[in-house]
Amino acid sequence: MRLFLALMPPPSLRGRLGALADAAQARCGGRRMPDESLHLTLAFLGEVEETRAAALVDWVSRLAVPPGEWRLNAWGRFQRPGIVWVGGQAPDPALVALHCRLWDELESQGLEGRPSRYVPHVTLLRRAERLETEGLPTPALTWRYRHLLLVRSFTRDDGAHYATLARSA
Ligand code: ATP
Ligand code: MG
Numbered sequence: 001m002r003l004f005l006a007l008m009p010p011p012s013l014r015g016r017l018g019a020l021a022d023a024a025q026a027r028c029g030g031r032r033m034p035d036e037s038l039h040l041t042l043a044f045l046g047e048v049e050e051t052r053a054a055a056l057v058d059w060v061s062r063l064a065v066p067p068g069e070w071r072l073n074a075w076g077r078f079q080r081p082g083i084v085w086v087g088g089q090a091p092d093p094a095l096v097a098l099h100c101r102l103w104d105e106l107e108s109q110g111l112e113g114r115p116s117r118y119v120p121h122v123t124l125l126r127r128a129e130r131l132e133t134e135g136l137p138t139p140a141l142t143w144r145y146r147h148l149l150l151v152r153s154f155t156r157d158d159g160a161h162y163a164t165l166a167r168s169a
């Protein structure tokens with residue numbers, strides 16, 4: 001099964017991220033992520049066997065994540081897949097540290113696939129027609145988090161759907 005570790009926005013923030021996605025789509029076109037799918041990926045694990053997934057559920061359930069506040073104050077783009085995102089002007093140090101710690105622990109469990117760089121971001125649009133975020137109002141949101149989730153991703157014709165398998169302690 002296809003798994004990743006993520007932060008899910010609290011309900012109050014989800015709507016505000018959705019409003020940013022609407023504003024971005026009006027300008028850039030493309031496919032808008034549905035509100036219920038908006039998230040921050042901390043670590044993408046890819047395809048994982050069932051027994052390993054069970055061990056990951058155990059591990060995540062015991063994991064203590066330092067609570068934090070992430071400031072979302074910048075638009076970003078990834079050229080190749082045409083992604084428009086919202087995130088920080090610079091990668092947030094606490095999130096980068098969390099990503100590194102998670103990958104240290106994942107590697108000690110035998111997982112592979114640690115990326116060479118990590119830019120914390122929330123994808124708002126895919127396959128954007130115009131990667132032009134200039135002129136959009138500068139985002140100003142604060143995301144307070146306490147838990148991370150182990151999430152399973154199902155691919156369907158209308159895009160990916162996510163199901164939560166575990167939550168950190
Ligand atoms: P779809 O691929 O169907 O458009 P999706 O990207 O939302 O949908 P997944 O591909 O399962 O679904 O990805 C789950 C999460 O992991 C997303 O946040 C995605 O951006 C991220 N992700 C996917 N592949 C990678 C990768 N190779 N490296 C880092 N993050 C990834
Ligand atoms: Mg994908």
